[in-house]
Amino acid sequence: MTAQTTLFEAYKQTKYKHTGHGPRNVNVLKTVMDEIDGERLSDMYGNGRTINPFEEKMAEFLGKEAAVFFPSGTMAQQIALRIWADEKGTKKIGYHPLSHLEIHEENGIRELHGLEPVLLTDRNHVVELEDITKLEENPACILLELPQREIGGQLPSYQTLEQISAYCREQGIKLHLDGARLLEILPFYQKTAAEVSALFDSVYLSFYKGIGGIAGAILAGDKDLISQSKVWKRRHGGDLISLYPYTLSADYYFEQRKDQMALYYEQAKTLASFYNECPDILTVPREPVSNMFHVHVNAKRDVLEPILIDIYEETDLGLTGFLGDTADGTLYFEVNVGDAYANVPQITVEKAFQLLREKLQKMYVKGV
Amino acid sequence: MTAQTTLFEAYKQTKYKHTGHGPRNVNVLKTVMDEIDGERLSDMYGNGRTINPFEEKMAEFLGKEAAVFFPSGTMAQQIALRIWADEKGTKKIGYHPLSHLEIHEENGIRELHGLEPVLLTDRNHVVELEDITKLEENPACILLELPQREIGGQLPSYQTLEQISAYCREQGIKLHLDGARLLEILPFYQKTAAEVSALFDSVYLSFYKGIGGIAGAILAGDKDLISQSKVWKRRHGGDLISLYPYTLSADYYFEQRKDQMALYYEQAKTLASFYNECPDILTVPREPVSNMFHVHVNAKRDVLEPILIDIYEETDLGLTGFLGDTADGTLYFEVNVGDAYANVPQITVEKAFQLLREKLQKMYVKGV
Structure with a gap:
């Protein structure tokens, strides 16, 4: 040394x-491109064969009515939370103090969307049912990150998830899954992606973590959520003329690594x-x-x-x-x-x- | 028939x-990828050899201190206008009634940034000096789109540009160039990109219009603007882990078509x-x-x-x-x-x- x-x-x-x-090198993309017919047409602003069938496949995989591909999870999640906040008429959103939104997004949730995050529990623990039941005011939405990345990828018990989901439904609180690493937790819970997602109103999944794609994310939920999300995607500047370098690689590595x-x-x-x-x-x-x-x-x-x-x-x-x-x-x-x-x-x-x-x-x- | x-x-x-x-097909990307060493490492959240040298090259081309690559012009322009509005302490922004921001972005400028656009002139004319001098209140920023795409790509005279620039500087109004098609107008004006850009405080250039890349945009200006833009890029969800499919293709087709x-x-x-x-x-x-x-x-x-x-x-x-x-x-x-x-x-x-x-x-x- x-x-x-x-x-x-x-x-x-x-x-x-x-x-x-x-290594995250250019070969990650070249490997995908080598498999694709060069004559295949680009998606155009969210439409076309290189994006919509993959969105439909992911909606089905997650057991939701619809899904939309985003260039990033940052964009997808802020948008889901904004839509739920507008629907509920309150700016309060509950999440873990080490949530991606709180520590990696330069406060976009507040600066762009004017939302008011409520930090549940302390930094070293996962969110438990009582962190939600004890809130004095119901937020529009609770975001759960599974696994909780910044504390080593810890998880609540599946029973806790079910209880939180039931409580939120009863209280009219929307429940959003930060499932950046959703596939990675399925073997522990012994559940399918659709089974876990069924506990939530909206689900985000990343394609460059366990799946190992180039970039990009899916947001899935009911048709109305996804339809509104597409409007917000355009507002955010995420409705690119061509997202195919990301959608094609997401699909490729999803198939290669999901199992x-x-x-x-x-x-x-x-x-x-x-x-x-x-x-x-x-x-x-x-x-x-x-x-x-x-x-x-x-x-x-x-x-x-x-x-x-x-x-x-x-x-x-x-x-x-x-x-x-x-x-x-x-x-x-x-x-x-x-x-x-x-x-x-x-x-x-x-x-x-x-x-x-x-x-x-x-x-x-x-x-x- | x-x-x-x-x-x-x-x-x-x-x-x-x-x-x-x-055709906008996958070959547009494959052609670029065939030229790139597969071992070349991805950019990482805006840093690395596949993004920063290209940003520096574009800053120099546009005669500005610094530049930052964005996935889209929608994102780049909203952010530039937001920064100028925050700096000036007024929410008013002046632009053409058929500006991209007004008709193609689902009102992101208002819904995400809370800005208050002032529509200069009528739909069929380009912005002239008097459209700005007659404003009762100075906006934070004037955006000029050159050429004005929705009316066939019309342009004001170069003398008008110089007058508008001088007036804005005198009045402390920031001047932003929607230069999505900046290269396309240089032969008519008989000016370099840097000469035109020198009239403006911030400049955006698109890579998938005349240049014919996959997607993406550059925002150029002084160091402080660009430094703040990177924070807003993250807030918008545009600071992707990997933008290289866009940066590499932007660079490739820029070289191929700029002349x-x-x-x-x-x-x-x-x-x-x-x-x-x-x-x-x-x-x-x-x-x-x-x-x-x-x-x-x-x-x-x-x-x-x-x-x-x-x-x-x-x-x-x-x-x-x-x-x-x-x-x-x-x-x-x-x-x-x-x-x-x-x-x-x-x-x-x-x-x-x-x-x-x-x-x-x-x-x-x-x-x-």
């Missing part, structure tokens, strides 16, 4: 990763158990409930980074390129299992975790 | 068109003169000032459609697939000259216009 080597640089250099589907989620989930559980065997490491959740989890390491950055870099250089396996800080002073990183893990030789995985255990053990003994 | 044949169907069947760059605009302009003037030799036809403008013009035909739909369909079937040249109604009871369609025209055999063009002249003459004599 040279003094100049940063964790990110060392990570990039490794041949193997245990996260993701491989792989159970495998990723099993592999995530195995990987998490390897991490949990190391001193001063705990995964969140302890046992993953999807293809993802967070690794929390009780170590100092200037100690942990050289350890990881050594492991990357010795094994050619990259574990993470980034270490975040948690509120309680530990370091963390995210693991998302995809196609890449299957390409890592078993002996490489074993070697990397053996080194990680040993090096953390030494650190522990030295008390650094 | 069969009774069932519609104008649009007959148009689609023709081998040649005198408008556009050819073709003078040719398209000359061809448009020739084509317009052919139309103007026909009875009951007038082009708007009479002599084009870009690659585009509108054809106004003083005829009834049920008379003109069969005439056009006959010509398409006899010559294999499609003139238009669509006839619109003007306010004064004539029919009209748009002509945009691009690469396709050069592929039409000269004899086919001559034959088509000979037929059009003869058939309209007969109609005229019969008094239908």
Whole structure:
């Protein structure tokens, strides 16, 4: 390890990763394009054979009347919430304090739509029924993110989902699913996408996370919601003349990976158990409930980074390129299992975790 | 001609068109992808080698400090206007009554941004200096669309542009260029893109019109505007993880077509003169000032459609697939000259216009 080597640089250099589907490079699109007849006509502002049949297929997959393809989930979700707020005549929307809308969208929900988010529960827990029943005023809509990405992809019990859904229906509160990673949780719940979606009035699904497409999202719900969403999509500047680079790749990788989620989930559980065997490491959740989890390491950055870099250089396996800080002073990183893990030789995985255990053990003994 | 044949169907069947760059099919993207190294990494949320160098190149081309790529012009322009309105502390924005924002964006400017458009001039004229000087209250920003697409691509004189620019600067009114078709007007004005842009505080340019890319737009201006625009781009849901299908194709076709605009302009003037030799036809403008013009035909739909369909079937040249109604009871369609025209055999063009002249003459004599 040279003094100049940063964790990110060392990570990039490794041949193997245990996260993701491989590099996000132009080949991801070329692979799709190679399968498509060049004479096939572009969609035109949301219409045409490269977009509408895929929307219909996703509506059916999600068990909803209709669906519309968006360039991004940010756009899809703000729009769904705005429509529900307008319908209910209140600007209040309930969601988790670490919701994508709250921390990754520069406040679009407030600045563009004038909505008033109500933060349910605290940062480290998933939303439970009582977080909703105890609200003094009913919001127009509750958004549930399944799994809750920023806390390692945790999930409420399925019974809780059913109770929340029943309560919201009884109270006239719309229930929206941030299902960016919906497919990834189906093996844990042992449900179909349509079964989970049936608990919700509107559902968003992303195509570049577990599915590994280029970009894009689906919003599904009843016909009236989707019809209004198309008007808002145009207002947002999302009704592009051509979305086919995204729709075609979404469809391609959806077909390729929709049935792989159970495998990723099993592999995530195995990987998490390897991490949990190391001193001063705990995964969140302890046992993953999807293809993802967070690794929390009780170590100092200037100690942990050289350890990881050594492991990357010795094994050619990259574990993470980034270490975040948690509120309680530990370091963390995210693991998302995809196609890449299957390409890592078993002996490489074993070697990397053996080194990680040993090096953390030494650190522990030295008390650094 | 069969009774069932519609104008649009007959148009689609023709081998040649005198408008556009050819079919908007998947080959438009494949052609670009074939030139790109598959190992090249995707942009990531607005950063990376597939987006930033192109933004810098376009900033330089437009003579501005900075530029940011957007998935759509709808998004880019609303955002520029919002930033100028916030800076000036007034919600008023002045533009033409047939501006894209007014008629094609489902009122996003009002519904998303709460701005208050002031419609300058009447529908059939371009914005002149006095349309601005006579305003009782200064708006935050004036948007000029050059050329004014919905009235055939008309332009004010360059002197008028200079006067408007000087007046706006003096009055502290921001001036924004809807330059969706900026390249297309440079041969008429005999100016560079940077020279025209220098009259404006912010400039938008589209990549799928004269340039013929897949989709996407550039917004250019000073560093502060562009920095704020990136925040709003995220709020709008336009800060996609990957925009490279659009940025790479924008760059490719920009290079391919930026120097073709003078040719398209000359061809448009020739084509317009052919139309103007026909009875009951007038082009708007009479002599084009870009690659585009509108054809106004003083005829009834049920008379003109069969005439056009006959010509398409006899010559294999499609003139238009669509006839619109003007306010004064004539029919009209748009002509945009691009690469396709050069592929039409000269004899086919001559034959088509000979037929059009003869058939309209007969109609005229019969008094239908």
